[in-house]
Amino acid sequence: MAKIIKTNEFANVVKNKKGIVVVDFFATWCGPCKMLSPVYNSLAEEMVDKADFYKVDIDESMELAEKFVVSTVPTVIVFKDGKEMDRLVGFIPKNNLIDKIGLFL
Template sequence: MAGDKVLTLTDANFGEQVENYEGVVLVDFWASWCGPCRMIAPVIDELAVEYDGKMKIGKVNVDENRATAAKYGVMSIPTLLVFKGGKEVDRLVGFRPKEDLKKELDKYV
């Protein structure tokens, strides 16, 4: 459920790919049973292509990676977290149109 440019993030690789990365990372916390998650998935794929080279974009399946979801207090999905220099700098909960997401992401690139 992710395009070629979208990283698959797990409990095992989250630290290396996100927390220890100096640049900007958008992380989509999702689940296969979540309707709004399925609606936002193609938008995330498009953003990954548009922001390629400017930021990493990855997805965490909350059913398979409960530790990471719990660590960041993800209570509703989809939840999009923006990290910069390994620290959470923004949080967007629920479906958002692509234009709204781009406005938020442009603050960090």
């Protein structure tokens, strides 16, 4: 299961991390976020040896949502070596997520 992180953890687990880190920016009130959550958590377990998966609640970490210009949730951002490589907005089918992450492995 993907861990929910806050602004103060972001630098250590995403920006300063080597390799692939996938971050799901979500909100508890968001319908598509609720649909994506089980898909995202399942993928986090399946790809545990290939990438790190985290979630950011935009209502609890507004600074991060603003910093990464997240205006629609869910927004999934793929980072490699701390740099944003790509982002997907809205509900994303599992195979699409796998394909997108695979581009950066």
